[in-house]
Every structure is written in structure tokens, then in C-alpha cells.
Amino acid sequence: MKGRFSWFNATSIAFGFAFLYLPILLLVIYSFNDSKLVTVWGGWSTRWYTGLLNNQGLMDAAWVTIRVALISSTIAVVLGTLAAIVLVRMGRFPGRTLFSGMIFAPLVMPEVITGLSLLLLFVAINFDRGFWTVVLAHATFTMCFAAVVIQARLYDFDKSVEEAAMDLGASPVSTFFQVTLPIIAPSVISAWLLAFTLSLDDLVIASFATGPGGTTLPMKIYSQVRLGVTPEINAISTIMIALVTVGVIIASYMTRLSATRAETDKRKADAAMT
Amino acid sequence: MSVATALDTKSTTAPHAKAGPRTAAPQSGFAPWKDPSAKPIVRFENVTKRFGDFVAVKNCSLDIYEKEFFSLLGPSGCGKTTLLRMLAGFETPTEGRILVDGQDITGLAPYERQNINMMFQSYALFPHMTVEKNIGFGLRQEGMAAAHIDKRVEEAMALVELGKFAKRRPNQLSGGQQQRVALARAIAKKPRIMLLDEPLGALDKKLRNQAQFELMRIQETTGTTFIIVTHDQEEAMTVSSRIGVMNVGELVQVSTPGEIYEAPQSRYCAGFIGEVNMLEGKVAGVADGFVDIAAADGGRYKARAPEGLSTDQPVWLAIRPEKLRIGLDKPDSAVNIIPGKVSDVGYLGSISHYHVVIGTGQRVTALRANSSHTVERPINWEDNVWLEWPAEAGIVLTR
Amino acid sequence: MRRWMVIAVPYIWMLLFFLIPFFIVFKLSLSDLATAMPPYVPAFDTSSLSAWLASIKAGIGQFDFENYAFIFSDDLYLNAYWSSVKIAGLATFFTLLIAYPLAYGMARAPKDWQPTLVMLVILPFWTSFLIRVYAWIGILKKEGLLNLWLMNMGVISEPLTIMNTTTAVYIGIVYSYLPFMVLPLYASLEKINPSLLEAAEDLGCPPWKAFWQVTFPLSIPGVIAGCFLVFIPAVGEFVIPDLLGGSDTLMIGKTLWNEFFSNRDWPVSSAVAVVLLLVLIVPIVIFQWLQQKQREAV
Numbered sequence: 001m002k003g004r005f006s007w008f009n010a011t012s013i014a015f016g017f018a019f020l021y022l023p024i025l026l027l028v029i030y031s032f033n034d035s036k037l038v039t040v041w042g043g044w045s046t047r048w049y050t051g052l053l054n055n056q057g058l059m060d061a062a063w064v065t066i067r068v069a070l071i072s073s074t075i076a077v078v079l080g081t082l083a084a085i086v087l088v089r090m091g092r093f094p095g096r097t098l099f100s101g102m103i104f105a106p107l108v109m110p111e112v113i114t115g116l117s118l119l120l121l122f123v124a125i126n127f128d129r130g131f132w133t134v135v136l137a138h139a140t141f142t143m144c145f146a147a148v149v150i151q152a153r154l155y156d157f158d159k160s161v162e163e164a165a166m167d168l169g170a171s172p173v174s175t176f177f178q179v180t181l182p183i184i185a186p187s188v189i190s191a192w193l194l195a196f197t198l199s200l201d202d203l204v205i206a207s208f209a210t211g212p213g214g215t216t217l218p219m220k221i222y223s224q225v226r227l228g229v230t231p232e233i234n235a236i237s238t239i240m241i242a243l244v245t246v247g248v249i250i251a252s253y254m255t256r257l258s259a260t261r262a263e264t265d266k267r268k269a270d271a272a273m274t
Numbered sequence: 275m276s277v278a279t280a281l282d283t284k285s286t287t288a289p290h291a292k293a294g295p296r297t298a299a300p301q302s303g304f305a306p307w308k309d310p311s312a313k314p315i316v317r318f319e320n321v322t323k324r325f326g327d328f329v330a331v332k333n334c335s336l337d338i339y340e341k342e343f344f345s346l347l348g349p350s351g352c353g354k355t356t357l358l359r360m361l362a363g364f365e366t367p368t369e370g371r372i373l374v375d376g377q378d379i380t381g382l383a384p385y386e387r388q389n390i391n392m393m394f395q396s397y398a399l400f401p402h403m404t405v406e407k408n409i410g411f412g413l414r415q416e417g418m419a420a421a422h423i424d425k426r427v428e429e430a431m432a433l434v435e436l437g438k439f440a441k442r443r444p445n446q447l448s449g450g451q452q453q454r455v456a457l458a459r460a461i462a463k464k465p466r467i468m469l470l471d472e473p474l475g476a477l478d479k480k481l482r483n484q485a486q487f488e489l490m491r492i493q494e495t496t497g498t499t500f501i502i503v504t505h506d507q508e509e510a511m512t513v514s515s516r517i518g519v520m521n522v523g524e525l526v527q528v529s530t531p532g533e534i535y536e537a538p539q540s541r542y543c544a545g546f547i548g549e550v551n552m553l554e555g556k557v558a559g560v561a562d563g564f565v566d567i568a569a570a571d572g573g574r575y576k577a578r579a580p581e582g583l584s585t586d587q588p589v590w591l592a593i594r595p596e597k598l599r600i601g602l603d604k605p606d607s608a609v610n611i612i613p614g615k616v617s618d619v620g621y622l623g624s625i626s627h628y629h630v631v632i633g634t635g636q637r638v639t640a641l642r643a644n645s646s647h648t649v650e651r652p653i654n655w656e657d658n659v660w661l662e663w664p665a666e667a668g669i670v671l672t673r
Numbered sequence: 674m675r676r677w678m679v680i681a682v683p684y685i686w687m688l689l690f691f692l693i694p695f696f697i698v699f700k701l702s703l704s705d706l707a708t709a710m711p712p713y714v715p716a717f718d719t720s721s722l723s724a725w726l727a728s729i730k731a732g733i734g735q736f737d738f739e740n741y742a743f744i745f746s747d748d749l750y751l752n753a754y755w756s757s758v759k760i761a762g763l764a765t766f767f768t769l770l771i772a773y774p775l776a777y778g779m780a781r782a783p784k785d786w787q788p789t790l791v792m793l794v795i796l797p798f799w800t801s802f803l804i805r806v807y808a809w810i811g812i813l814k815k816e817g818l819l820n821l822w823l824m825n826m827g828v829i830s831e832p833l834t835i836m837n838t839t840t841a842v843y844i845g846i847v848y849s850y851l852p853f854m855v856l857p858l859y860a861s862l863e864k865i866n867p868s869l870l871e872a873a874e875d876l877g878c879p880p881w882k883a884f885w886q887v888t889f890p891l892s893i894p895g896v897i898a899g900c901f902l903v904f905i906p907a908v909g910e911f912v913i914p915d916l917l918g919g920s921d922t923l924m925i926g927k928t929l930w931n932e933f934f935s936n937r938d939w940p941v942s943s944a945v946a947v948v949l950l951l952v953l954i955v956p957i958v959i960f961q962w963l964q965q966k967q968r969e970a971v
Binding site (some may be wrong): 004005006008009010011012013015016017019020022023025026027030034039043047079080082083085087090093095098100101102103104105106107108109110111112113114116117118120121124136137140143147172173192197200201203204208218221222226233237240241244245248252 | 686770775796797799800801802807828855883912926
């Protein structure tokens with residue numbers, strides 16, 4: 001709804017966003033603080049950033065985290081797309097309620113429960129815990145988020161283009177790859193980004209599912225934080241925040257770019273018609 | 275009655291129709307449905323389609339011949355689109371079979387039906403492909419060589435006059451241009467049977483009339499069998515070689531436009547196409563091929579008798595407005611005359627509509643061309659008039 | 674047919690990695706503790722078929738509700754469950770209080786601002802949860818920024834102890850889960866037709882009354898969705914009470930973690946998890962049902 005955008009509205013937005021962003025801003029600023037203490041401002045310095053490069057433990061953990069995130073989010077998107085197709089297109093089949101329950105439950109399930117249950121599974125089947133168990137665990141819980149994003153898109157999808165493709169001779173599988181997938185691609189990409197971020201960020205599930213070789217950055221950060229605040233954490237946090245912000249800005253810029261391009265082309269076409 | 279005469283009659287009743295429209299199918303010699311040795315290209319055999327409790331199509335049997343421009347006509351919900359989709363393969367008949375060239379295709383998926391292609395009501399153009407790529411899609415599925423595809427795409431675009439839009443995307447085209455792309459995409463595969471689902475529904479009036487003739491031209495040039503679904507009776511009358519009128523899942527009548535107009539087989543068909551006056555009565559007697567009808571208002575009507583009439587059978591007499599002669603003096607004949615009072619006059623330049631209230635209170639419409647040499651004075655509101663018609667002009671309907 | 678393959682792949686994955694683990698958790702909650710690694714008595718001896726069958730029999734015979742009895746007898750666990758529900762409930766309420774004006778302002782904002790505003794709400798969510806909680810440590814601790822600022826302003830003379838108290842946990846939960854409340858609220862507020870409010874005013878209703886009688890009731894689906902999205906995971910939250918809470922902040926997520934990692938008592942942890950799941954099963958089922966209704970309404 002629109003309506004009068006009052007002073008109250010503007011203030012509530014301002015306060016809301018201030019509340020959301022202030023801690024992040026402070027974090028970033030203090031990563032450049034030459035002093036270790038928050039109460040003392042020691043001047044601008046990047047020593048914590050250079051210190052990061054020497055911190056082998058943190059670097060290894062970062063590398064593990066990125067690899068886990070890349071692999072698990074790709075698996076999650078493939079599984080999530082399949083799950084979305086099942087939810088939206090496959091109609092009623094025996095066991096459908098159970099399936100939809102299993103897909104939507106992890107969205108709200110406390111991570112301690114999901115983490116514990118996955119760990120017990122790996123122990124029960126005697127699967128050595130480490131890098132790959134973290135990948136499997138992450139793929140499982142992020143796939144549900146991916147499925148939710150993609151099924152929302154599939155719901156609004158105009159099926160007549162798929163019918164047209166089949167009418168022109170494309171098999172159902174062929175239709176999916178030539179027609180459906182390219183059209184829902186933006187949703188698939190944002191589902192991938194969502195899965196990637198959730199994996200990058202996860203502490204609890206990774207802690208349960210991990211083993212030798214599977215120490216992720218959140219786990220490393222968490223263990224250091226328990227000992228006390230160190231600006232190195234601020235530094236690595238700032239880097240991660242910067243990466244995410246740049247990524248989101250590029251993504252929204254590209255979306256707006258393709259939208260304006262389509263708009264200009266349309267206007268040219270309209271002008272050509274008259 | 276030939277197609278040409280029917281269309282001429284149409285043009286006097288509908289002043290906005292073209293003067294001298296082209297006939298739909300190739301000239302009046304084309305009538306394969308009359309040839310007992312002709313084999314239909316499409317045959318629906320006792321096809322029924324149920325969606326749960328709802329019966330969309332009831333026991334339809336229909337033969338369509340090659341090179342026909344066949345229309346399925348009816349209001350929304352009558353089952354015409356369902357019938358078309360069953361032919362395309364998107365729905366499976368609950369009962370019955372569908373044969374193409376004598377082969378049973380009932381169980382085949384849409385992509386397995388090679389000779390049949392459809393143009394969708396919403397056009398269903400692939401938004402992520404250019405016009406060229408859209409049109410070439412079906413050819414790529416066949417595994418055709420790239421150079422050959424390019425040639426066919428060019429031909430298709432020339433046929434629908436879309437040449438300079440090859441590299442555009444669907445969202446950069448107008449509605450009329452999108453419609454042509456949808457048509458070109460289906461035609462590019464050179465199917466033997468083209469299905470069109472309300473192809474002109476989304477176009478505005480001016481474009482629609484033009485597009486009707488475009489479709490006819492393309493059908494004649496390519497020699498493809500066209501089956502079109504529409505709720506617009508003028509459209510059906512303009513383009514078709516034959517029309518299948520549907521109501522609530524049933525095929526009510528299948529005839530040429532002229533036959534449907536001049537010889538409808540039911541009140542539904544008579545009322546659906548053009549305007550008609552319906553007079554009620556009972557059969558008083560049959561003699562010499564003519565039936566004597568005792569009308570509800572006490573008059574007596576004479577008309578050509580259809581088969582199997584019995585005395586006292588309730589019948590309806592359908593008379594087209596242009597067949598009624600309206601005048602101020604009482605006619606000499608004693609049959610097929612009705613007195614009435616003019617309640618409304620619609621003057622449309624070349625013709626006039628007269629709404630006349632007759633004895634029973636029913637409103638009857640008469641149509642008259644405003645020729646310059648009329649003996650009587652012009653007919654006005656509140657005038658007492660006489661309506662008269664020849665015996666051959668009335669159509670006797672029993673259902 | 675191919676249709677079954679498409680269904681089978683994600684189905685089997687979820688059965689294997691989601692459903693079956695729950696059964697294992699349940700089974701373990703009925704078992705005994707052992708000090709061998711992994712710390713529970715392995716139930717099945719797979720050396721031979723007869724040994725396997727025998728061990729199944731022995732295993733089932735060993736099943737008991739000992740661990741559950743233990744949980745229910747010890748005040749610690751019962752208090753932790755109750756405290757978690759209380760804290761999560763209250764935190765959900767506070768989140769609603771802060772999120773509602775924000776979402777309302779966003780819905781009222783000029784149309785071209787709205788996508789940007791939505792992006793700004795989502796952006797912190799993309800950055801690490803852990804990092805954002807960590808940021809509050811620096812603010813809330815005794816020598817932290819908040820105390821610094823308040824003391825400099827002269828508002829207080831002694832630093833406040835917020836860090837390591839339940840208050841900090843509330844702040845942490847509200848902060849971290851805010852986007853989950855704002856987005857569903859915004860979605861339902863944005864759908865409301867402005868002419869409804871105009872009609873109310875035309876019929877003599879002052880704006881503040883129109884809000885309570887028209888806007889708020891129509892936003893209730895968003896309120897409910899947001900509350901579920903915050904409450905359910907917050908009950909089992911671990912990171913926030915661990916980093917920001919004190920030793921007297923009892924939350925079941927922390928208890929489960931300690932039971933598992935510190936005490937190494939897997940069977941009891943499993944029992945704790947099962948009971949937590951039972952506590953949450955009602956809200957989870959209601960949430961699923963609401964999702965289903967919403968999808969059917971479309």
C-alpha cells in the first residue's frame with residue numbers, strides 16, 4: 001500500500017535500519033583500529049589484515065569453508081530444483097505430505113537438532129567424519145531453502161511455453177533444459193546464492209558434522225571469540241562483509257541493467273511501428 | 275446454397291463486413307465431405323473427456339478432410355478447446371479414439387505427433403529467445419541442418435511478413451507481431467494439420483479483420499489443413515470451409531457457413547449464428563413437401579417440411595430478418611403474414627432494422643435495404659405494418 | 674517412468690539425511706551411555722546373521738526410558754525448556770514491536786524506493802550471523818562502546834552490565850531474527866489496498882483508529898508467519914545464549930550442546946533433542962499447515 005509517507009514512517013525506517021547496520025558499521029571501523037581495545041582508538045591501521053595472512057589456521061579454515069560452500073550449494077541447487085518440480089508439478093502421489101513436510105521442516109528446525117541427527121547418522125553408517133560429512137550436512141539443510149525459492153518461481157510459471165515446446169517436438173527433459181531452466185534461471189541463481197551464504201555462515205551444523213580436515217571458518221572464529229575479542233576477527237569479518245556487499249551490488253546492478261536494456265529496446269520497437 | 279451467397283447475405287445484415295469478401299476455402303467446388311471415397315485426415319471416433327464428474331466433451335465423432343479450414347465454434351465452456359487439445363496431445367480422451375490419416379494417435383505424446391502443430395491462445399513465445407530462434411525451435415528438435423533451418427525460418431517470416439524483426443525478443447514486439455511469430459513458429463515445421471486456439475482473440479477489431487484474411491491466404495498458399503477454435507461466429511463464417519457448432523460438450527451441427535445460416539438444424543444453431551426470428555406453433559398437416567403450422571398467435575404458416583413430422587408436433591419456425599418483407603398495406607396472400615406495430619427503427623444508411631411487436635407480444639426483427647425506388651412512404655415508429663415472407667424462407671425446427 | 678525418477682532422487686535424499694537420522698536420535702535416546710568412542714553402546718553386532726539378530730534382541734531389551742526419566746527428574750532440564758520457550762516467546766514479541774514500524778514504513782514508502790529498502794533489509798542477512806552476534810559483544814561489554822557512549826554523555830556514571838546476561842540474549846535474538854519478521858510483515862502490509870483506508874476515513878474513522886480496525890487485522894497473516902519464523906528456531910538457539918548470555922541464562926540449545934560436547938553423553942543429548950522436538954512439534958505442524966493453506970489459496 002502507498003498512502004501518505006509520514007514523518008513517523010520515515011523515522012521508523014531510519015531507526016530500523018540504524019539498528020540493523022550500526023553493529024556492522026562499528027565492526028568494520030574497529031577492524032582498522034590500531035589498538036586492540038575497543039575503548040582506545042589507536043589510529044587507522046591495517047595491521048590486523050596483514051596479521052590475517054600469517055594466521056595459517058584462519059586461512060586454512062577459510063579455504064575449507066569456501067570449498068564446502070561451493071560444493072554443497074551446487075548439490076543443494078540441483079536437489080532443490082528437483083524437489084521444487086516435485087512439489088509444483090507432480091500433483092498428488094502417495095507420500096506427498098511426508099515429502100513436503102520433510103522439505104519445509106528444516107526451514108524452522110533448530111540447528112542443534114538437525115546437526116545432532118546428521119552426526120548420529122554418519123556414526124551409524126560408519127562414515128568417516130571430516131570435510132565430506134560437512135558438505136553432505138550443508139547440502140541437506142540448504143537444499144530446503146533452495147527448494148522454497150525455486151518452487152515459488154515455478155508456481156507463477158506460465159506452462160503454455162512448455163506445452164508449445166512439446167508441441168514443436170521437444171521431449172519433456174529437452175523442454176526442461178531448453179525452455180524452463182533458462183526462464184527460471186534468475187531464481188535458480190538466487191537459490192544458489194542463498195545456499196552458498198547459509199553454508200558459508202553455518203556454525204552449529206558444521207560443528208556437529210565435522211571431523212579432521214573439516215574445520216570451517218565459523219568454527220575457527222567461534223573458538224577464538226570464546227577466548228576474547230580480537231581485531232583479527234573484525235578484519236576477517238569486514239572482508240566477508242565487503243565481499244557480500246560487492247556481490248549484492250553487482251547482482252542488483254546487472255538486474256537493473258538488463259531491465260533498462262529491455263525497456264529501451266521496447267521503446268525503439270514501439271517507435272518503429274508508428 | 276453456396277458459400278458466396280451466404281456471405282453476400284451476411285454483408286447486408288452486417289454493414290461493417292467487407293463488400294465482396296473472398297470466399298473462405300478454394301472456390302465452391304471444394305467439398306470433400308460430400309465425396310464418399312474421400313478419406314478424412316482427422317477422425318474423432320466417439321471421443322468423450324471427463325474431468326472428475328464434469329463431462330467436457332460428450333461422445334463426439336467428427337471427420338475433417340485435408341485442406342479444410344475447419345472451425346470449432348461455441349461459447350466458452352462448450353468443450354471446443356478440450357477437443358483441440360486432445361488432438362494436439364495435451365489431454366487424453368477418457369473414451370474413444372483419435373485417428374490421423376487412419377493411424378490411431380490417441381496414446382501419443384504431443385512431441386510424438388509429428389504432423390500436428392498448434393498456435394496457442396497466449397502465443398506462448400519463448401521469452402529468452404529471439405524471434406528467429408523461436409521460429410526455428412521446432413526445426414532444431416528435428417535435428418535439421420543449420421543452413422536448412424535458416425532458410426525455412428526466412429520462408430516462414432516472409433509468409434507472415436515479419437522480416438525485419440528477426441533479432442527482436444518477444445517482449446519487444448506488439449501483440450499483432452507476437453501473434454505472427456506464434457503462427458510462423460508452428461508453420462515453419464510444415465505440419466499437415468495446424469491447430470489454432472482462439473488465434474485472433476487478443477487482437478483489436480481492426481487488426482482482427484485483417485488477420486482473418488491473412489490466415490486464409492496462408493492456409494491456401496501452404497495447402498495445410500487448419501482447425502481453429504473460436505467463439506466469434508463472424509470469424510468462423512468468414513474463414514471456414516465448414517463449421518462445427520458445439521454446445522455443452524456436444525457437436526450440435528457440422529456444415530458449411532451457408533448451410534448453417536440457411537439450414538440450421540436446431541434452435542441453438544439458428545440463434546447462435548446471425549439474427550433470427552423464432553415463431554412457435556404446432557403441426558397442423560403435411561402436404562406436397564410443405565407443412566402447415568398452426569401458430570401460437572392464431573395465424574397459419576407454410577414452410578418446407580423436414581422429414582418425420584407428425585401432427586400436433588410442436589415446432590419452431592425460424593426466419594432470418596432479411597427474408598421478412600415489411601409493408602404498410604395488407605398483403606394479398608393469406609399465409610405467412612403477420613400484423614404488428616413498429617416499436618423501433620434502426621436506420622443504418624444502406625439498410626434499416628425494424629423491430630415489430632406482433633399479436634403475442636413477441637418482438638420480431640425485419641431488415642430492409644433502403645433502395646431508392648420504393649413505392650410506399652418510409653415506415654416510422656408506431657406504424658401498423660404487415661410482415662410477409664415466402665414459404666421457402668422459413669426453416670422448420672423440431673429441437 | 675521418468676516421473677518417478679524425478680520424485681525419487683530428492684525423496685530418497687531427504688529420507689536418508691533427514692528422516693532416518695531422527696529415528697536414530699530416538700533410538701539412541703533409549704540407549705545407555707558407554708565410555709567407548711563413540712560414547713554409546715553400539716546396538717548391533719554385525720559379525721554374523723545370528724549375532725546380528727541376537728544383538729537386535731539384546732538391543733531392544735536394553736531400550737528403556739532411563740534417559741527421559743533422568744531429564745524429567747532433573748530441574749535443570751525442565752527449567753531449560755521452560756526458560757527457552759519463555760525467552761523465545763518474549764524475544765519474538767520484542768522483534769514484532771521493532772519490526773512492525775519498520776515494515777509499515779517500508780510499505781508506505783514511494784514505490785521506487787521499495788525494492789532498495791527490501792534489499793537493505795536482506796543485506797545484513799547475507800553477512801555472517803556469527804559475525805553480527807560477535808559485533809554486539811564489542812558494544813555490550815563493560816568496556817564496550819555502549820557504556821563508553823553513555824558514560825561520555827553523562828547518562829550513567831557506572832558502566833552497565835549487559836553482556837553475559839539474559840538482556841543481551843534478548844538483544845541478540847531480536848537483532849539476528851529481525852529480517853525474518855520484517856519480510857513477511859512487509860509482504861502482507863504491501864498488499865493492502867490504500868483505498869480501504871480512504872474508505873475508512875471517508876466513513877468517519879480517524880487514522881489511528883483506522884490502523885487498528887483495518888490495517889492491523891489485514892496484516893495478521895504476516896504477523897503470524899513472522900512470529901513462527903522467529904519463535905521456532907529461537908527456542909533451540911545456541912550461538913546467541915552461548916556468546917551473549919551468562920551462566921544463569923538457561924536455554925535448551927546450549928544445554929544440548931554442553932551435554933553433547935562437554936559431558937559426551939550422547940544418549941542424554943538425544944533424549945534432550947527428542948523432547949525439544951516434541952515441544953516444538955505443535956508450532957511446526959501449525960506452520961506447515963499455514964504454508965499449505967497459503968499455497969492453496971494462490
